[in-house]
Amino acid sequence: MKTYLLAILCCFFLSAHAQSDLALVGARIYPAPGTPPIADGVVLINNGKITAVGSRQQVKVPPQLRVIDCKGLVLMAGFWNSHVHFMSPVWEHADSLPAAQLTAQLTDMLTSHGFTHAFDLATLNFRNLRALRDRVRSGEVDGPAILSAGEPFVPPNGSPFYVRPIKLPEISTPAAAVAYVKKQLDAGTDAIKIWSASPVGNGKVVSMPIDIVKAATTTAHQYHKLVFAHPTSDTGMRIAVAGGVDILAHVAPDGYTPWKQADVDLLRQHHVAVIPTLKLFKWELEREKVASPEDHPLVKTAIAQIGMFAKGGGEILFGTDVGYISDFNTEDEFRFLATAGLTFDQILASLTTAPAKRFGMSQQCGRVAKGLDADLVLLKADPHANASNFAAVAYTIKKGKVIYDAGTSHK
Numbered sequence: 001m002k003t004y005l006l007a008i009l010c011c012f013f014l015s016a017h018a019q020s021d022l023a024l025v026g027a028r029i030y031p032a033p034g035t036p037p038i039a040d041g042v043v044l045i046n047n048g049k050i051t052a053v054g055s056r057q058q059v060k061v062p063p064q065l066r067v068i069d070c071k072g073l074v075l076m077a078g079f080w081n082s083h084v085h086f087m088s089p090v091w092e093h094a095d096s097l098p099a100a101q102l103t104a105q106l107t108d109m110l111t112s113h114g115f116t117h118a119f120d121l122a123t124l125n126f127r128n129l130r131a132l133r134d135r136v137r138s139g140e141v142d143g144p145a146i147l148s149a150g151e152p153f154v155p156p157n158g159s160p161f162y163v164r165p166i167k168l169p170e171i172s173t174p175a176a177a178v179a180y181v182k183k184q185l186d187a188g189t190d191a192i193k194i195w196s197a198s199p200v201g202n203g204k205v206v207s208m209p210i211d212i213v214k215a216a217t218t219t220a221h222q223y224h225k226l227v228f229a230h231p232t233s234d235t236g237m238r239i240a241v242a243g244g245v246d247i248l249a250h251v252a253p254d255g256y257t258p259w260k261q262a263d264v265d266l267l268r269q270h271h272v273a274v275i276p277t278l279k280l281f282k283w284e285l286e287r288e289k290v291a292s293p294e295d296h297p298l299v300k301t302a303i304a305q306i307g308m309f310a311k312g313g314g315e316i317l318f319g320t321d322v323g324y325i326s327d328f329n330t331e332d333e334f335r336f337l338a339t340a341g342l343t344f345d346q347i348l349a350s351l352t353t354a355p356a357k358r359f360g361m362s363q364q365c366g367r368v369a370k371g372l373d374a375d376l377v378l379l380k381a382d383p384h385a386n387a388s389n390f391a392a393v394a395y396t397i398k399k400g401k402v403i404y405d406a407g408t409s410h411k
C-alpha cells in the first residue's frame with residue numbers, strides 16, 4: 001500500500017515538473033534592453049525558473065527534455081501591462097465563473113498580447129478582483145500575474161464624466177484620505193489610485209486639493225506602496241508631482257500643451273514614472289466619431305509629451321488601459337511609441353525591466369536570465385526593425401507553462 005502511494009506521489013511530482021520543464025531552441029534572444037541579442041539561442045526551464053540562457057554552442061539541451069522549436073522567432077522577457085482594468089461585467093463573479101472562461105477572457109485581453117504581468121489601475125469591487133488574482137496565482141486559471149490599485153478615489157464632485165453614470169468614491173479631507181488609503185491597503189491592494197485632476201464634462205476639470213494628495217501618498221509610502229494618479233491636464237500633472245505621486249497613469253494631453261524640458265526635469269527630479277496609454281486617446285476620438293483621429297491635437301500632444309519625456313531619460317512603463325478600452329490590440333500603441341521617438345531598447349525597457357524594477361520585482365522577472373521566473377514571450381518577427389512586431393505574439397510563457405500558443409489558438 002505504501003509503495004503504491006509513493007508511486008502515485010512520484011508520478012504526480014514528475015508530471016507537475018514535466019509541465020514546466022522545457023527547452024526553447026533556436027530563437028533570437030534579447031536578454032534585456034541594451035544587451036546584444038543572442039542569435040540561435042537556447043533557454044532551458046526547470047520547475048518554472050530559467051536555468052540556462054546562451055547560444056546553441058554554449059547550452060546543451062538535456063535528452064528527453066520537451067523542446068519547442070523557436071527557429072525564426074524572437075524571445076524576450078514576458079511583458080508588463082501597467083495599466084489595465086477588469087471593470088467589464090464579464091469579470092463579475094470571478095470567484096465562481098468556470099476557470100476555462102476566465103482563462104479565455106484573460107487570453108483575449110492580455111495573454112495573447114504577451115503580458116505575463118498586469119497592474120489593475122482601479123476596480124469598483126476589489127473583493128472580486130482579489131478572487132480573480134488568487135485563482136490565477138493558484139494556477140487554476142491561466143493568465144498574467146495581477147496586481148491591483150484597488151478602489152480609487154476622486155475629489156468632491158470629481159467623478160470623471162467618462163465613467164458616468166458610475167460615481168467614484170469622493171474624499172474631502174486629508175484625514176478621510178488617510179483612513180481610505182489604510183482601508184484599501186489593509187484589504188490587500190498593491191497600490192493606490194487617485195484622480196489629481198478629474199475631467200467632469202464640458203471641458204471642466206476638478207482638481208484634488210494638494211493636502212489630500214499628500215495625505216494619500218504619505219500613508220501609502222508608510223506601507224511601502226505606490227500611488228498612481230490620473231493627471232488629465234498639466235494642472236493635474238503638477239498637483240501629482242507636488243503631492244508626491246509615484247506614477248502618472250497617462251500622459252496629460254487634455255490641455256493640448258506639449259511638455260517642455262522644464263516639465264520633464266520636474267517629473268524626473270521627483271522620480272515620477274509615466275504610463276503613456278497613447279492609443280487610448282485615439283480610441284476616445286474614434287468613439288466620438290472624430291474624423292482622422294491620428295491628426296487630432298489630443299493624439300499629437302500625447303505623442304509629443306511622451307517623446308519629450310523619453311528623450312529626457314524619463315521612466316516609462318508600458319500600459320494601454322485595456323478593460324476600459326475594448327480594443328485589446330497593442331499594435332497602435334507600439335506604433336505611436338515609435339512615432340514619439342522611443343528606441344527599441346526604450347520600448348523593451350517599458351515592457352520589462354522598468355516595471356519589474358519600479359514594482360520591486362527585478363530579482364524575479366523582467367530579464368531573460370538564469371534564476372529568474374520563466375516568464376517569457378516569443379514574437380513572430382523582430383521588433384528591433386519595426387516596433388509593431390512587439391504585437392506579433394507567437395507564445396506567452398508564465399513560470400515555464402505555455403499559456404498562449406498562437407498556433408493552436410482560435411484567435
Ligand SMILES: [Zn+2]
Nearest residue numbers: 085121321324
Ligand atoms: Zn484606466
